[in-house]
Amino acid sequence: MTDDRVSSPSSPEEPPPFGGSWQRLYLLVAANLLVWIAGFAVFTRAFR
Amino acid sequence: MTPLDWIVLATWLAFAVAYGVWRGGRPRDAEGYLLAGKAMRWPTVALSIMATQASAITFLSTPGQAYADGMRFVQFYLGLPLAMIVLSITAVPLYHRLKVFTAYEFLERRFDAKTRTLTAALFLTQRGLAAGLTIYAPSLILSVILGWDIGITIAVIGGLVVIFTTSGGTRAVSRTHVLQASVILAGMAAVFVALVAQLPADISLLDAVRVAGKAGKLEAINTSFDLRDRYTLWSGLLGGFFLMLSYFGTDQSQVQRYLAGASVRESRMGLLLNGLLKVPMQFVILFVGACVFAFYQFARPPVFFNPVEVAKVRASAQSARFADAEARYAGALAEREARARELAVALRSTDGAARDAATTEFRRASATADAVRREAVELITATDPGANASDTNYVFLTFVVSRVPAGLVGLMLAAVFAASMNSTSAELNSLAATTVVDGYRRFVRPEASERQVVRVSRWATVAWGGFAIAFAESASRLGSLVEAVNILGSLFYGTILGVFLVAFYLRRVSGTATFVAAIGAEAAVIACFVLTPISFLWYNVVGCLVVLGVAPLIDLTLRPRHAVS
Known part of the structure; x- marks a missing residue:
């Protein structure tokens, strides 16, 4: 188990650990939702 | 349950509690005890958020929901990712900047003490009762299916949670959430594998899923605009968005999870990861339930899955008629199984007429x-x-205990206990934090030392644990009250969210105007509940919009008096 402790606090502007910027991550989460909704629609039609 | 199942379950419970006590450490100040020293990284924050929301009922009832009603319940969660984005942009940086321990502390800084106290009291009432139900509901199911004594089951679940939550506070809760999540995932995966392995040799998983689809159990999306329809794409996206915004943004049991993040970045990432994973996770759980339905198209389910109620009717004057119904049900199941096999074969072919005919016969x-x-x-x-x-x-x-191999039953029961302990520990931890920060340190002992705050927090955890266990023990005699408590959350979340949104975005609106608007919003929500057939998810929209719309108007009315004074 690794230790969770972080040595120093960060500022609100600190970039995310991946994705480059927060805006891109927000878009990723929203796009992920759209993909799931589309997938559910296809799933529903496929097995109806 | 076999001895092997008991060994698996007992070993897991002992290990989980010992791990929680060990990893929780001995925090000596309020930040260490209530916010885990604000030292958690985002994977831990995300798992803790997800574990808090996913109670034992999620893993026991959700598959049953899919079995009975299909997969449309997944739409309930569609507003969650959007809520995670909004909270990451708004609430997270604000809470971190103000260095608050509870969400309600922020309301006093923005409005006044009465608004803080009102929302904190609403939270304590609602969450205190909900904590009892979080223990009671899985205990009831375990006692009915396994014949366990419900009182002992409640005491064991509640007692184990109190031990590690009291000992290590938020740090113990978050650490244990990570550990418990692994056994939950392992349990669900094991059940799914066992289910697939027990399908008849001539029926593949795809065959079984196709049959479930023809039975209408795989309808994941419903685009109907009917407000009375509980789960649609629109109620999930809009009503679910407001509900999740309120739950994750204003309910201390969740706020405390991401306030334990070491920085804005860690808290944000925790919420966003939840936004990425929650919908597919619920889909998978529902899909397992749909597969259980598919499995029972080729096997004989009981006529009613609650054995206690079946035993009652067998011992009553209705026993002969019930036996007759059971015999006819067995015959009907044999017929259905034959038609399900024909349908499975037909669905492998490309002959549309044969598929339609087989579908009609199966239905x-x-x-x-x-x-x-x-x-x-x-x-x-x-x-x-x-x-x-x-x-x-x-x-x-029922499926687990009757169809899953020995050892895996114990693992799945460990997962049920883990899920129950996850939610309950977060609830007790947040109840203690609100009691101490918004009550004790605000009104009783503002000058209390850090050590005193930690000590009182521990006692508050024990007291709320005792309350939750006592409420759970008496819940079976309070049937209507239990139902009322379930409805309570839906009735208040929209209004509380409205208060927070006014605080965030309408900076000129006063506390008194917001307070009055909140009361008006509650009246509107209760009117919807009593007088209309509108589905409960929409109450969150109504309550929130009334506060947002009315508070500025009341503020305009009050403002001249403020100016004069």
């Missing part, structure tokens, strides 16, 4: 079996008018 056989089952359920409710005619909560665990 006819299913309707016959369902009609006989309804007769049996009517006999159950005639015998015991207080009996719940729905047995969806018992479907999944």
Whole structure:
């Protein structure tokens, strides 16, 4: 188990650990939702 | 349960509690005890957020929901990712900047003490009762299916949670959430593998899923605009968005999870990861339930999944009629199974006419079996008018104990205990934090030392644990109250969210105007509940919009008086 402790606090502007910027991550989460909704629609039609 | 199952379950419970006590450490100040020293990284924050929301009922009832009603319940969660984005942009940086311990502390800084106290009191009332139900609901299901004593089950679940939550505070809760999540995932995966392995040799998983689809159990999306329809794409996106915004943004049991993040970045990432994973996770759980349904198209399910109610009717004057219904149900199931096999074969072919004909025959056989089952359920409710005619909560665990190999049953029960302990520990931890920060340190001992705050927090955890266990122990005698408590959350979340949104975005609106608007919003929500058939998810929209719309108007009315004074 690794230790969770972080040595120093960060500022609100600190970039995310991946994705480059927060805006891109927000878009990723929203796009992920759209993909799931589309997938559910296809799933529903496929097995109806 | 076999001895191996007992060994697996007991070993897991002992290990989980010991791990929680060990990893929680001995925090000596309020930040260490209530916010885990604000030292958590985002994977831990995300798992803790998800574990807090996913109670034991999620893993026991959700598959049953899919079994009975199909997969449309997944739409309930569609607003969650959007809520995670909004909270990451707004609430997270604000809470971190103000260095608050509770969400309600922020309201005093923005408005006044009465608004803070009102929302904190609403939270304590609602969450305190909910903590009892979080323990009671899985205990009831375990006691019914396994014949365990419900009082002892409640005491064991509640007692174990109190031990590690009191000992290590938020740090213990978050650490244990990570550990418990692994056993939950392992348990669900093991059950799914066991389910696939027990399908008949000539029926593949795809065959079984196709049959479930023809039975209408795989309808994940419903685009109907009917407000009375509980789960649609629109109620999920809009109503679910407001509900999740309120739950994650204003309910201390969740706020405390991401306030334990070491920085804005860690808290944000925790929420966003939840936004990425929650919808597919719920889909998978529902899909397992749909697969249980598919499995029972090729096997014989009981006529009613609650064995206690079945035993009652068998011992009553209705026993002969019930036996007749059971015999006819067995015949109807044999017919349905034959038609399900024909359908599975037809669905492998490209002959559209044969597929349609097989589908029609299967649906006819299913309707016959369902009609006989309804007769049996009517006999159950005639015998015991207080009996719940729905047995969806018992479907999944019945499948587990009757069809899953020894050892895996113990693992799945460990997962149920883990999920129950996850939610309950977060609830007790947040109840203690609100009691101490918004009550004790605000009104009783503002000058209390850090050590005193930690000590009182521990006692508050024990007290709320005792309350939750006591409420759970008496819940079976408070049927209507239990139902009322479930409705309570939906009735208040929208209004509380409205108060927070005014605080965030309408900076010129006063506390008194918001307070009055909140009361008006509550009246509107209660009117919707009493006078209209509108589905409960929409209450969150109504309550929130009324506060947002009315508070500025009242503020305009009050403003001249403020100016004069």
